[in-house]
Every structure is written in structure tokens, then in C-alpha cells.
Amino acid sequence: MKIAAIPSPRETNFQSVRMDPRSEMAARLPAWLQPFLTWVTAKPAPGEEVREVPPLRFVVGGIAAMTGGCMLSAAAVLVAMPWMLAGLLLFTGLLATSSGLGLYQVVIFHHCSHGTVFRSRERNRQVGRLVSALLLFTRFEKYQHDHMLHHSANKLLTEEDEFTDFVFGVCGLEPGLEKRELWRRIIVKLISPAFHATFFYRRMKAAMFSGDRQHDWMARAGFALPLAAAAATGGWAVYLLAWLLPLSILLQVATVFRILCEHRFPEVHLIEARGKAFVCASTVGVFLGAMPPDASARSPRGILAWTGWWAVMLTGALFARVFVMVGDAPCHDFHHRRPATRKWTDYSRARQHDQDAGSPGFPANYTENWGLIHAVDANLATLSATPPGVVA
Helix, strand or coil: CCCCCCCCHHHHHHHHHHCCHHHHHHHHCCHHHHHHHHHHHCCCCCCCCCCCCCCHHHHHHHHHHHHHHHHHHHHHHHCCCCHHHHHHHHHHHHHHHHHHHHHHHHHHHHHHHCCCCCCCHHHHHHHHHHHHHHCCCCCHHHHHHHHHHHCCCCCCCCCCCHHHHHHHHHCCCCCCCCHHHHHHHHHHHHCCHHHHHHHHHHHHHHHHCCCCHHHHHHHHHHHHHHHHHHHHHCCHHHHHHHHHHHHHHHHHHHHHHHHHHHECCCCHHHHHHCCHHHHHHHECEEECCCCCCCCCCCCHHHHHHHHHHHHHHHHHHHHHHHHCCCCCHHHHHHHHHCCCCHHHHHHHHHHHHHHHCCCCCCCCCCCEEECHHHHHHHHHHHHHCCCCCCCC
């Protein structure tokens, strides 16, 4: 199997000047837009320094997104208004709620398992247990154990790996299949009611029947209370649309795309070697956006080009950032190289700083993909090129 060569630090720095869309955005757009572009793309402009960002920002931000999203969705259902406005409110509400759920899945729950959200180990455990129960994830302690295996080069991309279990067991993908067939299976799964019902049942079983009595009853109560409130008030439409839909189908769609972005399948000799080169080749940064036009915004051609570029940035790229690639998900490669760092809160700049330094301790520097679909497609290409039986 052939994959693109990982550039050396010198090559990477050269590319960042000549070929990096983010560097071109910094060169062609005003300074006041740069913070927004850093957030959307998840990649900083050249020279941005790592900042100290409190983890509490993600804790509060996720709650605010879920609460605000549910309120907007409820207003769309309950308040009389023109249907177009109701549709816009509902779309915005569902997107916000799904984003908040994703933040708690990808950021809070995940980093609690590494002990890097709160100062004490016990507080990380308590919050992790609460999140896993209320949002119907695997019981925190089991997830933490499985996730530590995932971070081992000896377990990554094996049958003991949570990523491999999801890709093969949940998504039904297989090494060696044509990329077109892999895409077909993904699309069929995502539009299948049976897939989402099975996925949600699997989540409920993991949260409510884990064998940990306290956790199980906490999960059951967290699921039953909104149901009881809907039954008591007759607010079934609000419950189903504002909460259950994002908690189930929407979160599961986002999870599929996000996990398929996280890892690629390197060359066979790297998989068999199980070293740091394998870790480098199996992860890649996923940034959102596109190369900005080089035409002047004052010419008719330039106006058209810039209008199209902004349309891409404010629709596809922004949607992917809010719905799928939430929090530090775009910099998953940085997380695998520095899993215990507390600099994950400023992930984009921390990754760039590590890249500019040549990623000390690793034999190869970072690589990247631009665009969510392109990243998934590239990863599926590596799975397609992997012979059956290599990953086991």
C-alpha cells in the first residue's frame, strides 16, 4: 500500500508558506478576521502564540450550546411564527444542541479520561461518570481503560482497539474493499433507521446495564426524567425534536464522520513495526476551509471568486466545524503525540508550535488534510489499500 510521504520539518515549513491555505488567508485577509478563521479552520495564522485557555470554557460552552439549542428548537415548535423562521430556528437549535453534545463527547468526556480537564483525578472521574450516564456513553471507567489501549502503539488498529471496533463492528467496513464500496456502506448506514436504532440501543445498554449499579440508575433516571416531563406536559414534539433527535441520530451521524477522520491505515511494514513512525503515519490533522482566491476583490472576476470562497467557508466549512469537528477534533494527531498535555485547550496553536519545532521525539512531522469529506475519502483510500488480515 502506498501513502503520501510525510514531509520533513523543513519541507513542512516551506509548504506552510507556499501551499498552506491558512497562511494565504492570513496574507490576503485583514487582521480582525484572523481569530474567526483560526477557529473555523482549527489552524492558526503564522506566528500565533500558544495561549492559556481554561478547560472551564469548554465545560460551560457545551452546556450553553445544549441549553440554548434546546430552547431555540422548543421555540420553533411552540411559538407561532412564519414557517421559514420556524425552520431556521429549528435548524439552528438542532445544530447548537448537537454541537454541545459533541463537545461533551469529544472534549469533556474524552479529556476527563486523560485527567486533564480538572485538577484532581477524582473530579475528572466524577464528571466523566456523570457525562457517560446522562449522554448514554460507555461507562467512564470502561471507556478510560479502552481508550488507554487505543493510545498504545501495540494496540492501535488491532481487534482490541476502540477505533477498529467502531470502523469494522459498527460501520461494517472491511480492509481491501474498493473505496466506492466503503462509501456506499457508510451512506447506507447513515440513512438506515435500523442502523441508528441499533447504535442507540448499544449506547443505552452500555450506559444503563454496565454492571455498575450507581451508574446504571443515574443513566436510567437521566433518560426517564425528560420522558416523564414530556408525558406530564404533553410536550412530545418538543422532547422528540429538541432533545431526543440530537441525542440519538444527529450525534451518531456526527460521530461516524468524526471517527472516520481520526485514523488512516499506514503501510503494512509500519503497522507491523508498531513504533513511533506508525503513530505518525496513522494520524493526520483535519482542517476546514479552502485556499482563498488570489484575484483582486475589486475586479469582477475577483468579486465572483471571493463570493464563492466565502460561501464555502460560511456553509460547508462552518457546518463541519460546528457539527462534526468540534473542539480539538481537527488536531487529533497532536493528541496522539502529546496525550497527557494540558495545552489541548489551545489545541490549534499548540499543534502548530509542535510542528514548527519539528515534533521532537517523533521521526516524522505532522501532515494534514483540508476538508471533512476529503479527509474521510483519503482515510478510506488507505483502508481500501490495506490487505485483509493485516489489521487484526
